[in-house]
Amino acid sequence: MRTLLIVFHSRTGGARQMAEAAARGAGVEPDVQAQMLRAADAQSADVIAADGYIFVTPENLAALAGAMKEFFDRTYYDVLDRINGRPYAAMICAGSDGENAARQMARIATGWRLRAVADPLIVCTHAQTPEAILAPKVIAADDLGRCHDAGAALAMGLAAGIF
Numbered sequence: 338m339r340t341l342l343i344v345f346h347s348r349t350g351g352a353r354q355m356a357e358a359a360a361r362g363a364g365v366e367p368d369v370q371a372q373m374l375r376a377a378d379a380q381s382a383d384v385i386a387a388d389g390y391i392f393v394t395p396e397n398l399a400a401l402a403g404a405m406k407e408f409f410d411r412t413y414y415d416v417l418d419r420i421n422g423r424p425y426a427a428m429i430c431a432g433s434d435g436e437n438a439a440r441q442m443a444r445i446a447t448g449w450r451l452r453a454v455a456d457p458l459i460v461c462t463h464a465q466t467p468e469a470i471l472a473p474k475v476i477a478a479d480d481l482g483r484c485h486d487a488g489a490a491l492a493m494g495l496a497a498g499i500f
């Protein structure tokens with residue numbers, strides 16, 4: 338049995354729905370166990386124990402959301418050189434952009450010497466006003482489908498020993 342760790346942070350529900358869809362996708366592969374953890378709860382030992390990763394985060398203020406960054410800050414040096422070469426995918430929930438969070442995520446993953454197995458998946462909610470940005474999000478079915486498929490692809494690659 339191989340383990341896919343999905344670490345996520347979400348304030349208004351968008352990134353959480355994306356993470357859940359990815360976990361459902363990974364669930365199609367019986368030989369892979371998908372474990373979802375909030376960034377605040379994820380520990381270095383969880384990262385070291387897993388065989389592959391999906392990191393799901395909002396973009397806030399043109400950067401990784403603070404809680405996600407705190408997870409990386411807290412675990413980075415414990416984990417360094419202990420997970421080299423393992424596969425990962427990044428998913429960003431954004432209002433209208435998401436590119437800077439994706440870039441930051443890629444730099445951190447490069448530092449950990451992880452292997453990106455897909456381009457960053459960015460979902461834009463198109464919330465523009467403060468009210469819309471602070472409101473609960475409902476991610477569209479086609480975007481959840483992309484997250485589902487990315488989770489399934491990573492899980493299948495893990496099970497098949499491709500990654």
Ligand SMILES: Cc1cc2nc3c(=O)[nH]c(=O)nc-3n(C[C@H](O)[C@H](O)[C@H](O)COP(=O)(O)O)c2cc1C
Nearest residue numbers: 347348349350351352395397398399431432433434
């Ligand atoms: C303080 C704050 C800053 C934000 N900054 C950005 C930003 O720089 N770029 C962007 O595309 N969206 C930005 N957003 C929008 C969020 O990414 C969007 O609302 C997303 O749905 C948040 O994910 P969540 O629903 O999982 O909390 C910001 C939201 C907040 C609350």
